[in-house]
Amino acid sequence: xxxxxxxxxxxxxxxxxxxxxxxxxxxxxxxxxxxxxxxxxxxxxxxxxxxxxxxxxxxxxxxxxxxxxxxxxxxxxxxxxxxxxxxxxxxxxxxxxxxxxxxxxxxxxxxxxxxxxxxxxxxxxxxxxxxxxxxxxxxxxxxxxxxxxxxxxxxxxxxxxxxxxxxxxxxxxxxxxxxxxxxxxxxxxxxxxxxxxxxxxxxxxxxxxxxxxxxxxxxxxxxxxxxxxxxxxxxxxxxxxxxxxxxxxxxxxxxxxxxxxxxxxxxxxxxxxxxxxxxxxxxxxxxxxxxxxxxxxxxxxxxxxxxxxxxxxxxxxxxxxxxxxxxxxxxxxxxxxxxxxxxxxxxxxxxxxxxxxxxxxxxxxxxxxxxxxxxxxxxxxxxxxxxxxxxxxxxxxxxxxxxxxxxxxxxxxxxxxxxxxxxxxxxxxxxxxxxxxxx
Amino acid sequence: xxxxxxxxxxxxxxxxxxxxxxxxxxxxxxxxxxxxxxxxxxxxxxxxxxxxxxxxxxxxxxxxxxxxxxxxxxxxxxxxxxxxxxxxxxxxxxxxxxxxxxxxxxxxxxxxxxxxxxxxxxxxxxxxxxxxxxxxxxxxxxxxxxxxxxxxxxxxxxxxxxxxxxxxxxxxxxxxxxxxxxxxxxxxxxxxxxxxxxxxxxxxxxxxxxxxxxxxxxxxxxxxxxxxxxxxxxxxxxxxxxxxxxxxxxxxxxxxxxxxxxxxxxxxxxxxxxxxxxxxx
Numbered sequence: 001x002x003x004x005x006x007x008x009x010x011x012x013x014x015x016x017x018x019x020x021x022x023x024x025x026x027x028x029x030x031x032x033x034x035x036x037x038x039x040x041x042x043x044x045x046x047x048x049x050x051x052x053x054x055x056x057x058x059x060x061x062x063x064x065x066x067x068x069x070x071x072x073x074x075x076x077x078x079x080x081x082x083x084x085x086x087x088x089x090x091x092x093x094x095x096x097x098x099x100x101x102x103x104x105x106x107x108x109x110x111x112x113x114x115x116x117x118x119x120x121x122x123x124x125x126x127x128x129x130x131x132x133x134x135x136x137x138x139x140x141x142x143x144x145x146x147x148x149x150x151x152x153x154x155x156x157x158x159x160x161x162x163x164x165x166x167x168x169x170x171x172x173x174x175x176x177x178x179x180x181x182x183x184x185x186x187x188x189x190x191x192x193x194x195x196x197x198x199x200x201x202x203x204x205x206x207x208x209x210x211x212x213x214x215x216x217x218x219x220x221x222x223x224x225x226x227x228x229x230x231x232x233x234x235x236x237x238x239x240x241x242x243x244x245x246x247x248x249x250x251x252x253x254x255x256x257x258x259x260x261x262x263x264x265x266x267x268x269x270x271x272x273x274x275x276x277x278x279x280x281x282x283x284x285x286x287x288x289x290x291x292x293x294x295x296x297x298x299x300x301x302x303x304x305x306x307x308x309x310x311x312x313x314x315x316x317x318x319x320x321x322x323x324x325x326x327x328x329x330x331x332x333x334x335x336x337x338x339x340x341x342x343x344x345x346x347x348x349x350x351x352x353x354x355x356x357x358x359x360x361x362x363x364x365x366x367x368x369x370x371x372x373x374x375x376x377x378x379x380x381x382x383x384x385x386x387x388x389x390x391x392x393x394x395x396x397x398x399x400x401x402x403x404x405x406x407x408x409x410x411x412x413x414x415x416x417x418x419x420x421x422x423x424x425x426x427x428x429x430x431x432x433x434x435x436x437x438x439x
Numbered sequence: 440x441x442x443x444x445x446x447x448x449x450x451x452x453x454x455x456x457x458x459x460x461x462x463x464x465x466x467x468x469x470x471x472x473x474x475x476x477x478x479x480x481x482x483x484x485x486x487x488x489x490x491x492x493x494x495x496x497x498x499x500x501x502x503x504x505x506x507x508x509x510x511x512x513x514x515x516x517x518x519x520x521x522x523x524x525x526x527x528x529x530x531x532x533x534x535x536x537x538x539x540x541x542x543x544x545x546x547x548x549x550x551x552x553x554x555x556x557x558x559x560x561x562x563x564x565x566x567x568x569x570x571x572x573x574x575x576x577x578x579x580x581x582x583x584x585x586x587x588x589x590x591x592x593x594x595x596x597x598x599x600x601x602x603x604x605x606x607x608x609x610x611x612x613x614x615x616x617x618x619x620x621x622x623x624x625x626x627x628x629x630x631x632x633x634x635x636x637x638x639x640x641x642x643x644x645x646x647x648x649x650x651x652x653x654x655x656x657x658x659x660x661x662x663x664x665x666x667x668x669x670x671x672x673x674x675x676x677x678x679x680x681x682x683x684x685x686x687x688x689x690x691x692x693x694x695x696x697x698x699x700x701x702x703x704x705x706x707x708x709x710x711x712x713x714x715x716x717x718x719x720x
Binding site for chain 2: 071115189213214217218221222224225226230231233234236250251252253254255256257258259260261271298299300301302303304305307311312313316317318319340341342372373375393394396398402407408409410411412413414415416417420421422423424425427428429
């Protein structure tokens, strides 16, 4: 438009109309042409006199219905720039790295590690240990985690562990093929011997164990009896008082609160403290100076007993195979549950349609399950159902609809017909079992 | 009366079992009753054929406690199926708030049972669940916690089923003498019959009580309900906080297999199940 040779500037009313209309498909191109730049100018620039100039028309972006949206958080999404994917890729890690070279004291933590990973209870306990270790910034303590057996956790540092003592007491006389279950093996006396070694060599300031039926409650009480320490059990809070640290715990089968001075050995409940979120610690491996003592156990583990998964209560089940509207071959589904050794669950639709019993319903009006692995077959994931599986560790979804909410929740989503995939899974498992039988 | 008259050891040919019982508290009404897990422990003792069971309690000896303790005596076994009901309950009298550990250790040393059964923790007082562990440490016996079933006892070795979370069971064998604590997953106790409970013998033996001094300075209040933890949001800007509060559950880097044959999908699922260790093998 600003053509120098043309004595009379001409206006193109069509282009002006397009420039005014943000929704016009040629809007950006026309605007760029009118302003003489490849990109539309910035919304904020320094004027000739150093004053900040702002183009109010360029602030914000067009929303989905063409309505201008201004996002003042600084995280503006400019759809024309197509920055969406880049923004999602750059998620800043705000954790600060903390290294404690020479700790003034040690806080020993013995996490449960069910399945070789830190449970939520373990993380809370490590948060509590950090509270005790970081109470005085002038004399920082270190958190020592003592772990047994095979571990599959790689986030000890982000959970707040400064020193990691990995005891392999199970690897020596462990029968092959028990890889996954080895750290659930019952060797309390051998574990106690390791902890007694740690006590002798390192003398931790405090011992923290989870008061959980996964093993922490048993091991902690054994340790307390061995060290002749009176433990504070079922602790849910530690607070600083004028005359030292005190702790709150449950007594009398949970019917009383006991407020008492903090003891050296603490058995803490879940949610006793916030897990570590803002720091990353070294989790430096360490070994005991002396070789770990061994002692023949008077308790012998004869292995897990096969329990019929169908008889296990739904809220206690570890592995649930749940069916929804996407299942049509119900005989195949029940067969799959038997072959995979899973407890059966169902969505509300499957229960309402009469294919499954009411006590098998998972979700808001059924059971809130705590399974470690949840295999959802043909369940699209209504919000009530997703509430029910909130505390599940791993979710696998088989569904025809790639955009359903269950697939967003799932760690592994397979898009396809539920009956066919389930049948293939059963065939695969049976083939492996036959191979094992033949061998 | 001296305690050695009250506590008789089992005959040499029969398995001697001591069941440690306590006074429980009903969770709703707050009335004294037989403790649930201790009653299950006695039930477990009754299920062991050919045993000789002794019931032991260390604590105060007053009318209210006696009523609760007689609940155990009302659990009568069927003698034709080999069940052995304890003839009487021995109460080792202790002062209020006393540490019952030394008295129980002395009684068990005299009684010399091969198997000691008890609940996992008391329903009144501190309820720390330490007593069986301290007994095991003082007596030098092994302890197995959370047992649901005694499968067999032979040649000085007991085979037990331990209750694990998630309804799982683990088979353990332990050398006797041993202390075994009984989980709530064990079979429920039979109802207590009124007549036998009234008629049952309650022998009281005096023993020195050791006061529990550390406990005197604790503050004990009725438990208040703890609030459930809300979702932890560590967002720094208002926009992130709003998004976290309003968003539905987001996929956390889940893998999606689209357009694959059922066999490949099944293999991927099976690999995950195997990695988690939930498949039978």
